[in-house]
Amino acid sequence: xxxxxLGYGKMGKTIEQIALKRGHDIVLKIDKGDTNxxxxxxxxxxxxxxxxxxxxxxxxxLNNGVPVISGTTGWLDDFDNxxxxxxxxxxxxxxxxxxxLGVNIFFELNKTLAKMMTNLKQYNVSMExxxxxxxxxxxxxxxxSLANDIISNNANYNDWKLEEAGENIIPIAAKRIEDVxxxxxxxxxxxxxxxxxxxxxxxxQGFALGAVIAAEWIVxxxxxxxxxxxxxxx
Numbered sequence: 001x002x003x004x005x006l007g008y009g010k011m012g013k014t015i016e017q018i019a020l021k022r023g024h025d026i027v028l029k030i031d032k033g034d035t036n037x038x039x040x041x042x043x044x045x046x047x048x049x050x051x052x053x054x055x056x057x058x059x060x061x062l063n064n065g066v067p068v069i070s071g072t073t074g075w076l077d078d079f080d081n082x083x084x085x086x087x088x089x090x091x092x093x094x095x096x097x098x099x100x101l102g103v104n105i106f107f108e109l110n111k112t113l114a115k116m117m118t119n120l121k122q123y124n125v126s127m128e129x130x131x132x133x134x135x136x137x138x139x140x141x142x143x144x145s146l147a148n149d150i151i152s153n154n155a156n157y158n159d160w161k162l163e164e165a166g167e168n169i170i171p172i173a174a175k176r177i178e179d180v181x182x183x184x185x186x187x188x189x190x191x192x193x194x195x196x197x198x199x200x201x202x203x204x205q206g207f208a209l210g211a212v213i214a215a216e217w218i219v220x221x222x223x224x225x226x227x228x229x230x231x232x233x234x
Contacts, residue, residue, distance in 0.1 A: 012029070018212050067215075131180055151170070
């Protein structure tokens with residue numbers, strides 16, 4: 001399979017290593033500011049770029065019939081436009097805030113726990129995410145996905161806020177510490193006890209492997225998908 005890497009930072013380089021080990025070819029490595037390239041060389045594109053270029057990367061792929069996997073966060077104001085373009089062009093597109101298998105299982109645990117806690121109003125939920133100092137957006141896309149899943153499955157909450165608590169609000173604390181790949185913690189606390197679930201990434205390998213697996217899966221398909229489709233979970 002011929003893969004285009006849109007974004008060639010630490011994650012792009014890790015994806016490259018895993019893709020090569022799995023027998024794929026990297027035909028494009030596009031970094032910041034690169035615009036003069038032929039995306040049609042690729043069977044599939046994997047976008048781990050930066051927020052202000054992600055939608056252009058995705059649009060370029062869809063306009064040229066190239067399936068695209070995006071793990072860039074911070075661009076989701078244009079997500080509906082990407083979905084509409086994918087449907088219009090009969091393309092193939094996956095966006096995930098996190099491609100790790102473990103995190104996607106964690107997403108499902110989070111939804112289940114949120115449903116269970118709906119009638120236990122004595123518990124207040126809060127979240128914390130920790131990432132490396134190079135991460136540009138806060139809170140993380142994974143934290144936003146987790147918060148939105150709580151809101152969808154627990155009638156006691158209708159919004160989340162960064163570093164801000166309030167009635168019906170999920171407060172999210174975002175910390176940036178050097179060399180932390182990603183930690184997400186969800187806490188339900190009452191006067192008598194605390195329930196906590198968390199996911200701790202040890203390195204970038206899990207994120208990168210999931211992205212390559214998603215790229216392998218999407219080739220030949222048409223539509224907008226999620227990692228639940230790829231992994232057949234939930």
